[in-house]
Amino acid sequence: MKNLLVVADLQVFFIIPLCKLQRKRYNNREISSIIGECIVEKIAFRSAVAVELAGVPKMDYYKIRQLTGRDSESVRSARADYTPDDVRTLKRALIDGFAAWQDSDKHVPLVAIRMSKGGVGKSTISTNMAIATAMRGYRVLVIDLDPQASTTELFGVDSESDVRTVVSGVLEGHPLKDCVYSMSNEAVLHLMPADQLVAHFDPKVVAVAHREHLLEKFLERNREYIKANYDIIFLDTAPGSSFLNLNALVACDLVVAPMSMDGMSQKALKLLRTEIMELKDWLGVDRQVLFVANNYNKSQTHSRQNLEAMQLGFGDYLAKAVIPANVSVARQISGGIARPVILSEPNRPASLAIHQLTRQILRTVGMFGVDPDPVDEEADE
Ligand SMILES: Nc1ncnc2c1ncn2[C@@H]1O[C@H](COP(=O)(O)OP(=O)(O)OP(=O)(O)O)[C@@H](O)[C@H]1O
Ligand SMILES: [Mg+2]
Numbered sequence: 001m002k003n004l005l006v007v008a009d010l011q012v013f014f015i016i017p018l019c020k021l022q023r024k025r026y027n028n029r030e031i032s033s034i035i036g037e038c039i040v041e042k043i044a045f046r047s048a049v050a051v052e053l054a055g056v057p058k059m060d061y062y063k064i065r066q067l068t069g070r071d072s073e074s075v076r077s078a079r080a081d082y083t084p085d086d087v088r089t090l091k092r093a094l095i096d097g098f099a100a101w102q103d104s105d106k107h108v109p110l111v112a113i114r115m116s117k118g119g120v121g122k123s124t125i126s127t128n129m130a131i132a133t134a135m136r137g138y139r140v141l142v143i144d145l146d147p148q149a150s151t152t153e154l155f156g157v158d159s160e161s162d163v164r165t166v167v168s169g170v171l172e173g174h175p176l177k178d179c180v181y182s183m184s185n186e187a188v189l190h191l192m193p194a195d196q197l198v199a200h201f202d203p204k205v206v207a208v209a210h211r212e213h214l215l216e217k218f219l220e221r222n223r224e225y226i227k228a229n230y231d232i233i234f235l236d237t238a239p240g241s242s243f244l245n246l247n248a249l250v251a252c253d254l255v256v257a258p259m260s261m262d263g264m265s266q267k268a269l270k271l272l273r274t275e276i277m278e279l280k281d282w283l284g285v286d287r288q289v290l291f292v293a294n295n296y297n298k299s300q301t302h303s304r305q306n307l308e309a310m311q312l313g314f315g316d317y318l319a320k321a322v323i324p325a326n327v328s329v330a331r332q333i334s335g336g337i338a339r340p341v342i343l344s345e346p347n348r349p350a351s352l353a354i355h356q357l358t359r360q361i362l363r364t365v366g367m368f369g370v371d372p373d374p375v376d377e378e379a380d381e
Helices: 002-020 028-033 047-054 061-067 075-079 084-094 098-103 122-135 150-154 166-171 196-205 211-221 223-229 243-251 265-283 301-317 349-364 374-380
Strands: 110-113 140-144 189-192 232-236 254-260 288-296 318-324
Touching (some): 084 122, 110 243, 122 140, 122 349, 166 211, 211 223, 254 265, 288 349
């Protein structure tokens, strides 16, 4: 309940600028020239939300200003203008061990969003979860591995422009730092975008030895840059089977598998299970999977039945958060304007569910200093 209130608070701030802002789509030249400028909507919220996202004890407003270096600003201007960078500052100042963890030579976890069935919400979840993670003050890289480039488009980047992609990095030898674009002024939220040429990955690697390890090796080559700049990486994958998707499964630590509630995901589920078993048998790679129920409509009998079947079948492997079917998710891209739902309508049940899912995933991959889940807190009381 507490979280509902806080996010409602957040919406108050977002609704006003969003009505005024017409989103712009950027081509590559523009992206290059505006690195450091915002492509997603301004990510900012009230001080109380910053404290909640940081997972630090409630504190006096003047202390928050002091800790985030805002003493000189007028109280009025600073109150509703807290950013993910401020959340990180609060965490580093107030959570024991957070700064040491962030600066350490830690493993940067990779989360792959994967389901062979198309249209189940992979890109929606990738984009919104990446933003929800950045809002918690973590430094995030998103890699779009799908030539359809939905995640790239959801960030407001025109995928028909001449962007550097996974092909430029993995196959053409460009360093990762030259293939990432900053999506926000207020957060470390970077994107390695996709375009239709990503579809050339498979034909180009078909005769290459150890072709399923190419992405893993690329990330390994860029290990120092990754450690210095990011806390977590999300990989959005294309539907169907491909070498590139196999590369994502080999490289990642956790597979997040969204399923829609239409009962048609069963076949896709079998395919995913086969993929994971093959990974284990052939490559000795054991991947943990967390299933996510998406597009849930409680007024539809088949939706309720599918969710019950998933709960029975998956137990702890099913994420606690259930993402409801919501028109605000469906209209994230309309008229050439992209608005990830978590920013455009942060108070929607779908946005709250994505926050809950994000917390669970961050904990699963061992991220330090994840804010407490209000549902868990209520259960403990
Ligand atoms: N919870 C939801 N409520 C309403 N619409 C949704 C929801 N989740 C996803 N959608 C819509 O379903 C469509 C497919 O979503 P998305 O592109 O995220 O799926 P995908 O699995 O990435 O698809 P693909 O396999 O083609 O990459 C989009 O139009 C999206 O807006
Ligand atoms: Mg997609």
